[in-house]
Amino acid sequence: MSAMVKAEGVHKRFGRLEVLKGISLEVQPGEVMCILGPSGSGKTTFLRCINHLEKINSGRLWVDGELVGYRQAGDRLFELPDNEVCRKRAEIGMVFQRFNLFGHMTALENVVEAPVRVRRISKDRATAAARDLLTRVGLADKYDSYPSQLSGGQQQRVAIARALAMNPKLMLFDEPTSALDPELVGEVLDVMRGLANDGMTMVVVTHEIGFAREVGDTVVFMDEGVVVEAGKPREILASPQHERTRAFLSKVL
Amino acid sequence: MTSGGAASAVPPEEIRAIPVRHTGRWLAAVAIAFLIYAVAVSMATNKRFQWSVIRHYFASSPVLHGLVVTLELTATSMAIGIALGIVFAVMRLSPNPLVSSASWVYIWFFRGTPVLVQIIFWNFIGALYPHFGIGIPLGPQFTHVDVASHITPFVAGMLALGLNEGAYMSEIVRAGIISVDEGQTEAAQSLGMTRLLTMRRIVLPQAMRVIIPPTGNETISMLKTTSLVSVIAVTELLYSVQVIYARTYQIIPLLIVASIWYLIVTTILSFGQYYVERYYGRGVSRNQPENVLLTWWRSVLDVPIFRR
Numbered sequence: 087m088s089a090m091v092k093a094e095g096v097h098k099r100f101g102r103l104e105v106l107k108g109i110s111l112e113v114q115p116g117e118v119m120c121i122l123g124p125s126g127s128g129k130t131t132f133l134r135c136i137n138h139l140e141k142i143n144s145g146r147l148w149v150d151g152e153l154v155g156y157r158q159a160g161d162r163l164f165e166l167p168d169n170e171v172c173r174k175r176a177e178i179g180m181v182f183q184r185f186n187l188f189g190h191m192t193a194l195e196n197v198v199e200a201p202v203r204v205r206r207i208s209k210d211r212a213t214a215a216a217r218d219l220l221t222r223v224g225l226a227d228k229y230d231s232y233p234s235q236l237s238g239g240q241q242q243r244v245a246i247a248r249a250l251a252m253n254p255k256l257m258l259f260d261e262p263t264s265a266l267d268p269e270l271v272g273e274v275l276d277v278m279r280g281l282a283n284d285g286m287t288m289v290v291v292t293h294e295i296g297f298a299r300e301v302g303d304t305v306v307f308m309d310e311g312v313v314v315e316a317g318k319p320r321e322i323l324a325s326p327q328h329e330r331t332r333a334f335l336s337k338v339l
Numbered sequence: 340m341t342s343g344g345a346a347s348a349v350p351p352e353e354i355r356a357i358p359v360r361h362t363g364r365w366l367a368a369v370a371i372a373f374l375i376y377a378v379a380v381s382m383a384t385n386k387r388f389q390w391s392v393i394r395h396y397f398a399s400s401p402v403l404h405g406l407v408v409t410l411e412l413t414a415t416s417m418a419i420g421i422a423l424g425i426v427f428a429v430m431r432l433s434p435n436p437l438v439s440s441a442s443w444v445y446i447w448f449f450r451g452t453p454v455l456v457q458i459i460f461w462n463f464i465g466a467l468y469p470h471f472g473i474g475i476p477l478g479p480q481f482t483h484v485d486v487a488s489h490i491t492p493f494v495a496g497m498l499a500l501g502l503n504e505g506a507y508m509s510e511i512v513r514a515g516i517i518s519v520d521e522g523q524t525e526a527a528q529s530l531g532m533t534r535l536l537t538m539r540r541i542v543l544p545q546a547m548r549v550i551i552p553p554t555g556n557e558t559i560s561m562l563k564t565t566s567l568v569s570v571i572a573v574t575e576l577l578y579s580v581q582v583i584y585a586r587t588y589q590i591i592p593l594l595i596v597a598s599i600w601y602l603i604v605t606t607i608l609s610f611g612q613y614y615v616e617r618y619y620g621r622g623v624s625r626n627q628p629e630n631v632l633l634t635w636w637r638s639v640l641d642v643p644i645f646r647r
Binding site: 174179187199200252 | 522526530531532545619621
């Protein structure tokens with residue numbers, strides 16, 4: 087098994103509302119997958135299932151060959167204990183629509199926190215690494231700023247640095263530019279483009295069609311909890327096969 | 340041409356207009372000044388205040404000793420209250436229904452009975468359980484403590500006030516925890532932090548901003564609630580002056596002595612609260628607490644007659 091993410095018939099229900107109705111897909115190492123679709127189509131929920139922020143109801147989900155949230159022995163599934171779930175989450179970076187930076191910590195402290203507390207790296211080493219990361223996302227002069235003193239674009243770049251500080255093998259982006267002023271979108275996309283060029287495996291839920299076309303290796307179009315179509319960005323975006331995809335793209339392009 | 344071109348007729352200097360006359364404000368100020376004067380004169384000339392007695396006992400050793408006991412009792416019961424409050428708030432929010440209902444029952448019981456009753460109850464706990472041991476019920480015992488000799492009135496008062504405070508504090512802490520955005524927990528989890536680590540490093544520090552102001556209130560309230568333990572003869576501030584006036588019948592002057600001390604400590608605590616709030620408000624530019632004295636002084640300087 088070589089896929090970084092593999093989903094087979096993933097279902098997710100919230101009460102009686104079925105949000106995911108059988109998602110099957112694969113993300114190869116180094117691949118950038120962009121998930122498009124209208125709001126309510128289940129793309130964010132699927133992303134959250136990948137690092138077990140949501141429990142799936144049926145189907146199977148693997149990250150790097152290991153089941154997400156469960157251990158299989160024979161044909162029986164055992165729930166993983168909390169510390170195991172945490173250990174696996176530590177290897178997957180996630181970037182949120184609303185940034186979710188820790189408000190009581192400076193930019194540097196935000197990036198240092200998890201490596202020191204979770205990975206138990208020495209504070210000096212973690213701080214040096216955090217400085218490098220913040221410099222890499224273009225925030226060398228903002229180490230000591232609190233999130234409330236940063237613009238949305240700067241906050242999101244700190245959030246990306248915070249996720250990268252754990253040396254993740256996979257990065258999940260949940261509409262990373264949707265809460266940003268239009269003129270700040272570019273700086274975040276630039277950082278993501280850089281990451282993709284460095285070979286990071288990325289799953290990106292986005293409304294930025296331009297980014298999907300330029301950076302994405304695959305584009306997946308979701309609607310009402312199912313994958314409507316998936317393929318190379320050029321094919322999907324230029325000549326969609328399904329009416330639903332065509333209708334969506336005509337509105338956002 | 341833009342509208343700025345017409346500005347040539349407007350003088351560039353700062354506006355210095357003649358202020359509106361606030362006749363009502365001046366009348367109110369005069370009335371209040373008169374009232375303060377009247378009260379001051381009455382307090383100074385009414386011999387029955389017995390200021391010399393107040394001065395005599397104000398810094399006397401039984402009163403100072405009582406003050407120290409009051410402070411110790413306030414500090415220890417608040418420490419117990421805050422520790423229990425955090426534990427029970429976290430329990431209350433636990434996904435385990437048994438744990439959360441245990442917390443609910445605790446809060447229900449200790450908020451539901453008068454603190455005065457709890458104080459007396461703890462004082463007489465020795466009558467209910469003369470001995471206290473750790474072991475298995477109906478099985479072997481490992482340690483053994485004589486309750487009567489360990490539960491002194493001070494300990495009884497501390498336990499009663501602390502356990503009671505824990506119930507109130509847990510509601511305050513819970514409100515604080517709930518006020519922290521869910522996204523903070525999710526971000527911490529996505530970084531691989533455990534539930535406990537997330538609570539300790541991410542949620543509680545940010546909840547403090549909401550928890551501190553009511554906790555300051557609780558501390559000030561506790562300072563005065565400690566006077567209730569006078570009923571079980573703990574020699575705190577109120578009991579100390581009671582002992583004196585039982586002997587000398589100078590009831591009012593001695594109550595004034597105690598009141599002045601309560602006011603002094605309350606004032607000091609309010610200042611402490613300002614600095615604690617400012618520390619936990621870091622990272623949040625808005626809603627910084629005000630320094631009451633400084634704000635007051637600025638507003639005085641702003642009154643026209645003081646303004647140059």
